[in-house]
Structure formats: C-alpha cells, structure tokens
Amino acid sequence: MIEFRNVSKMYGKVRALDDVSFTVGAGSVTGFLGPNGAGKSTALRILVGLARPTSGSATVLGLPYAEMGCPGLRVGTLLDAGARHPGHTGREVLTLGAMTLGLPRTRAGEVLDLVGLTERESRRTIGGYSLGMRQRLGIAHALLGDPEVLVLDEPANGLDPQGIHWMRGLLRHLADSGCAVLLSSHLLHEVEQVADNIVMIGRGRVLAQGTVEELSRGRGLEQTFLELTAHTDRGPGTGTYPGGGMFPGAGTHPGTDAGRGAA
Amino acid sequence: MIRVGHHPNDASRGARTGYHPAEITGTAPGPVTKDDTMNDTMDDTMNADxxxxxxxxxxxxxxxxxxxxxxxxxxxxxxxxxxxxxxxxxxxxxxxxxxxxxxxxxxxxxxxxxxxxxxxxxxxxxxxxxxxxxxxxxxxxxxxxxxxxxxxxxxxxxxxxxxxxxxxxxxxxxxxxxxxxxxxxxxxxxxxxxxxxxxxxxxxxxxxxxLNAPAAIVISLSTPVLWAVVGRLGSAGAALAEWLDLNTTAAPLASGGMTWGEGARLATSAVFWIVLPMAAGVVRVLRKEVT
Known part of the structure; x- marks a missing residue:
C-alpha cells in the first residue's frame, strides 16, 4: 500500500536519501528505523508530497499522494507533533481537520476518546500540552478520516511508558483490521515490540529490511542495528554513555529529531 | 485512559471490509446529530477521489x-x-x-x-x-x-x-x-x-x-516613509514615487473620477506591489519543501 521506488533526494551536494526502495503491505506495521539524521523524516515528507524526490517515486495506494482527491480520508499522517499553533485548543485542531475532510464535527470527540484525551484537556490550548499529549493529539488527527494507511513520524517521542503501551496496542489493532502502518523511530525497543517488518536506514540508504525475526538473526535487533549503523553515522563518542543507554556505540542521543534539520 | 480495541470503524461505520472508494462515497462516518452544523457538506463528504x-x-x-x-x-x-x-x-x-x-x-x-x-x-x-x-x-x-x-x-x-x-x-x-x-x-x-x-x-x-511576518510587516509599515524620502530625491525620485507608491497612486480612486494617467500609475504600482510579489510568492510556496 506504500511503495518507495528508488527514491533519492539531494540537498545541494548532500545526498539525504540514496536509492531508497521498500514497500509496506496492508495489515502490517512497518518500523522505519535509523539514527537521527538518517533521512527518515525526509522520506516520509516525500511520501506525502511535502518534498519532492530528486529521482525515483513514492506512492500510496498506487498513487502519488498529491494526486489523490482528498488524501486525508485514506492516509492518516503525523509528521511532527510539535508543529501546532500554540494558541489553538486541541479540539480546534481536530475541528479544523474534520471540517477540511468534510466530516461531521462530532468526529473530533470520537478521535479524542480514541487517543485518551479528556474533554477538559481538549479545551486547553496546545501551548500548555506536554509532548505526550501532543503526540496523542497528532495521532487523533491522523485517525480523523478513518484511514487505510497511517504514516507516523516518531510517534513514540515524549510518550510515557503507559502511552507507549497504549500506542502499541492501538497500532496493532489498526494493522489487524487491515491498516498499513509505517512509523519511523530511533527508539529500537519501541519499534521491535510492535512492528512486523523493519526497514533500517542510515545516511539515506536502506541498510536492511525484513521481518523482526530475520533482522534479529538470533542475537537481537539492537546488535544488528548497531553493526549496520556503525559505519554510516557518527563515530562512537569518546566517553562511555552513562548507564549504558540505548545506542552506546553509535554515540547518538536518543533525543528528538527536531534538532537536526536534515532529519 | 487506555482505549484499545475501539477502532473508529467499529464505532461508526461497521466492519472494515475492503475499501473500495465507491463504498466510501456517501457513507456518513458517524451518526449525524442535530447539532451537526456541517450537514450542507454531507453530499460531498467521504469521497476520497x-x-x-x-x-x-x-x-x-x-x-x-x-x-x-x-x-x-x-x-x-x-x-x-x-x-x-x-x-x-x-x-x-x-x-x-x-x-x-x-x-x-x-x-x-x-x-x-x-x-x-x-x-x-x-x-x-x-x-x-x-x-x-x-x-x-x-x-x-x-x-x-x-x-x-x-x-x-x-x-x-x-x-x-x-x-x-x-x-x-x-x-x-x-x-x-x-x-x-x-x-x-x-x-x-x-x-x-x-x-x-x-x-x-x-x-x-x-x-x-x-512567508515571514516580521519582515513583511516592517516592509509594509515602512513603505510610506520610504516613498516620502524617495519623493524628495530630485525629479527622478519624485517620478519613481509618483509611479510606484501605491498609497499615493490609489488615492485618486477615492476621488470618484480618475484620469487615464492616474489609472496607468495605479496599474503600474499595483503590478509592482501586488501582482509581481504575489506571483513570485505563489511559485515559492508551490515549490517549497514543507518542514
């Protein structure tokens, strides 16, 4: 339902994406995994027509996203939970989305229930939302049109363990009912627990793809990930990572992608 | 707080059985209630094509x-x-x-x-x-x-x-x-x-x-000042202000009668301040990568 075909993207002389090809089928969750700045967000923006590939093509449901009549009814997107007007209430964001898609306004309340935001929270302005609440709002917005395809960029960022557990259940449920879910993340364990398939990307190139079992190769996904990304991202940090964090070898911080423009 | 197993479909449209666009057409996604203010758009809702x-x-x-x-x-x-x-x-x-x-x-x-x-x-x-x-x-x-x-x-x-x-x-x-x-x-x-x-x-x-509010507002507010200065820079400056200062060229519109010369000056300044920047701006927005 999602297909990347030889997608490359140049920013000047920098090759942000290099011949990226992969597909996401209906009824599955695909984790798009890579260190910060690997090109995940660029690829997802190209998929939904917000950026143009230098070569290659990306299609959703057999069409370039921008050629769909009303793509929001078939493809739900969450590209950056932080990209909201701080003066809007959560409910207003959903109302605007429902209006745009031609849905009854009662739909805002339905998706709020779905993501566990309360009526009171929805009446507050987003300026006062935690990142976790923004993620829930973003997922609610993505679900407005009851889509067949979900594209989520770092949806687990800022969610508390409870929220991550909730999101896993939601994505699983959506995939089981036929939805194609593509979610990007640098949080290995989050992806590992919910995804059926994994596409690993580093420095704009697909390093490996397959089912979680295939990529684990009997010694865990993390080991595969570290080996594959060791030469493609920054070198190891000079100090040891306190507490042996998620990506000790790669020296990357499991922080947000937002700090890196090329992400 | 945690609401899994409650898919939008279950609540609103019945089971998800293949999504043929024709199926979506004309299908309301939820019970349309009386306080639904968007009834007038229901005819064209839910058509993804x-x-x-x-x-x-x-x-x-x-x-x-x-x-x-x-x-x-x-x-x-x-x-x-x-x-x-x-x-x-x-x-x-x-x-x-x-x-x-x-x-x-x-x-x-x-x-x-x-x-x-x-x-x-x-x-x-x-x-x-x-x-x-x-x-x-x-x-x-x-x-x-x-x-x-x-x-x-x-x-x-x-x-x-x-x-x-x-x-x-x-x-x-x-x-x-x-x-x-x-x-x-x-x-x-x-x-x-x-x-x-x-x-x-x-x-x-x-x-x-x-695409930047402070820059655009500063330019918008400072143009009267700019033209006041340019208009005092000899005959060339005066001519420039006469043809390009939209505030001045638009004034005859409100006089009720407009000469051909005034019309030409208004058109020139409107092209300069409205048509050209708008055209360039539209091209910019259409091409811009949204991040």
Whole structure:
C-alpha cells in the first residue's frame, strides 16, 4: 500500500536519501528505523508530497499522494507533533481537520476518546500540552478520516511508558483490521515490540529490511542495528554513555529529531 | 485512559471490509446529530477521489483567522479603531458622513495589510503548513482560500465605517454641529473601498512572498516613509514615487473620477506591489519543501 521506488533526494551536494526502495503491505506495521539524521523524516515528507524526490517515486495506494482527491480520508499522517499553533485548543485542531475532510464535527470527540484525551484537556490550548499529549493529539488527527494507511513520524517521542503501551496496542489493532502502518523511530525497543517488518536506514540508504525475526538473526535487533549503523553515522563518542543507554556505540542521543534539520 | 480495541470503524461505520472508494462515497462516518452544523457538506463528504470543495477550504481558512486569541484581538482592534476613529472625527469635523468614514481609512490602511500578512505567514511560523498541505496537497487552492477572508474583511470594514458614520452624523447634527451633509457619492464609496482592498492585497502579496511576518510587516509599515524620502530625491525620485507608491497612486480612486494617467500609475504600482510579489510568492510556496 506504500511503495518507495528508488527514491533519492539531494540537498545541494548532500545526498539525504540514496536509492531508497521498500514497500509496506496492508495489515502490517512497518518500523522505519535509523539514527537521527538518517533521512527518515525526509522520506516520509516525500511520501506525502511535502518534498519532492530528486529521482525515483513514492506512492500510496498506487498513487502519488498529491494526486489523490482528498488524501486525508485514506492516509492518516503525523509528521511532527510539535508543529501546532500554540494558541489553538486541541479540539480546534481536530475541528479544523474534520471540517477540511468534510466530516461531521462530532468526529473530533470520537478521535479524542480514541487517543485518551479528556474533554477538559481538549479545551486547553496546545501551548500548555506536554509532548505526550501532543503526540496523542497528532495521532487523533491522523485517525480523523478513518484511514487505510497511517504514516507516523516518531510517534513514540515524549510518550510515557503507559502511552507507549497504549500506542502499541492501538497500532496493532489498526494493522489487524487491515491498516498499513509505517512509523519511523530511533527508539529500537519501541519499534521491535510492535512492528512486523523493519526497514533500517542510515545516511539515506536502506541498510536492511525484513521481518523482526530475520533482522534479529538470533542475537537481537539492537546488535544488528548497531553493526549496520556503525559505519554510516557518527563515530562512537569518546566517553562511555552513562548507564549504558540505548545506542552506546553509535554515540547518538536518543533525543528528538527536531534538532537536526536534515532529519 | 487506555482505549484499545475501539477502532473508529467499529464505532461508526461497521466492519472494515475492503475499501473500495465507491463504498466510501456517501457513507456518513458517524451518526449525524442535530447539532451537526456541517450537514450542507454531507453530499460531498467521504469521497476520497474528489478534491476538497473550495468552499470548505474557504470556511476552514476563515475560521483560522479568528480561532486564536491573537486572531480575536486583531479583529476586535480593527473594528474598535474603525468605530472610534469615525466617532471621534465626528466631534470635530461636523456632520459629514463621507469625511467621517474616510477617517477610518487611516487605521485600515495600516492594519489590513498586517492582517493579510499574518494570514499568509502564520502557517509557516508555527509549521502548521505541515498539516494543512498534507490534507490539501494542491497548495495553490489553500493560498486562494487564504486570500479571500482578508479581502472580504477590507470590504466589510469599509462598509462598517460608512454604517457607523451615519448615526454619528445624525447625533452630531442633533447636538448642534450644524446641518448634516448627507451627500455620499456612491463612486467615492466604491473607490475608497477599492483602496482598502488594494491595501489588503498588498499585504497578501508581501506575506506570500516573504512567508515571514516580521519582515513583511516592517516592509509594509515602512513603505510610506520610504516613498516620502524617495519623493524628495530630485525629479527622478519624485517620478519613481509618483509611479510606484501605491498609497499615493490609489488615492485618486477615492476621488470618484480618475484620469487615464492616474489609472496607468495605479496599474503600474499595483503590478509592482501586488501582482509581481504575489506571483513570485505563489511559485515559492508551490515549490517549497514543507518542514
């Protein structure tokens, strides 16, 4: 339902994406995994027509996203939970989305229930939302049109363990009912627990793809990930990572992608 | 808090059994209740293959003008200034409605471009363009929808000034300010409204070109100063100001009669301040990578 075909993207002389090809089928969750700045967000923006590939093509449901009549009814997107007007209430964001898609306004309340935001929270302005609440709002917005395809960029960022557990259940449920879910993340364990398939990307190139079992190769996904990304991202940090964090070898911080423009 | 196993489909449309677009057509996604204010759009809802109707985009963009505190404040300020300036002028200038209404033009000439600039730049400042253009990838349609409300506001506020001028005139005449001069030239009203619409259009063009509110507002506010200086730079400067200063070239519109020469100067400055920046801005937005 999602297909990347030889997608490359140049920013000047920098090759942000290099011949990226992969597909996401209906009824599955695909984790798009890579260190910060690997090109995940660029690829997802190209998929939904917000950026143009230098070569290659990306299609959703057999069409370039921008050629769909009303793509929001078939493809739900969450590209950056932080990209909201701080003066809007959560409910207003959903109302605007429902209006745009031609849905009854009662739909805002339905998706709020779905993501566990309360009526009171929805009446507050987003300026006062935690990142976790923004993620829930973003997922609610993505679900407005009851889509067949979900594209989520770092949806687990800022969610508390409870929220991550909730999101896993939601994505699983959506995939089981036929939805194609593509979610990007640098949080290995989050992806590992919910995804059926994994596409690993580093420095704009697909390093490996397959089912979680295939990529684990009997010694865990993390080991595969570290080996594959060791030469493609920054070198190891000079100090040891306190507490042996998620990506000790790669020296990357499991922080947000937002700090890196090329992400 | 945790609500799994509650898929939108279960609640609203029955089981998800293959998604043929034809199936989606005409299927309401949820129980349509009486307080559902969007019944008029139900005929074209849920059709993923048909583009979003323009009137819907228009309704959304109009709503965005007033759904934040800052949006409400600028609306209230503009209406307040129009009313206040007309009423205040009435106490001094006597019962002449046309003169009183024209006073509001001072506030409108400054604030309408600002409103227009904020309309066009807001989504880039808060990066909500990411959401807006994901829902409607035909960006030119969004730009068109955004352009309409400030232009309508220009017309509406011009008419408001005139409407306020009438009772103010009556009151002033009653209070001994002399006989009321009810001579209102329709051509003047039309021309003066046109001037305000041009000011809003100039703001739209600057905002679309720069996509940056502070820069566009500074340029918009400083052009009168710029032309005042340029106009004093010898004959070349005076000629330049005469042909390109939109504030000056638009003035004859409100005089009711316009010569061919004045028309040519107005057209030149309108191309320079509205058509060219808008065209360049549209091209920029259509090509821009949304991040």
């Amino acid at each position: 048909r583009p979003i109707p323009f009137r819907r985009l228009l309704a959304v963009e109009a709503r965005k003008l007033a759904d934040t505190r800052s949006g409400k404040i600028i609306t209230v300020v503009m209406v307040g200034l129009v009313v206040a300036s007309v009423a205040a002028r009435g106490t001094v200038a006597g019962p002449k409605p046309q003169t009183l209404a024209a006073t509001a033009g001072i506030a409108l000439g400054t604030l309408l471009p600002v409103l227009a600039i904020l309309t066009m730049t807001g989504e880039w400042a808060h990066r909500t363009a990411l959401t807006t253009f994901a829902l409607e990838p035909r960006r030119h349609r969004v730009l068109a929808a955004k352009s309409v409300p400030p232009l309508v506001a220009a017309v509406a506020l011009s008419l408001l000034a005139m409407l306020v001028a009438v009772p103010v005139t009556a009151v002033v005449a009653q209070a001994g300010g002399g006989p009321a001069d009810w001579d209102i030239q329709p051509l003047w009203l039309l021309g003066w409204t046109g001037v305000n619409v041009l000011m809003a259009a100039q703001g739209l063009a600057l905002g679309t070109l720069l």
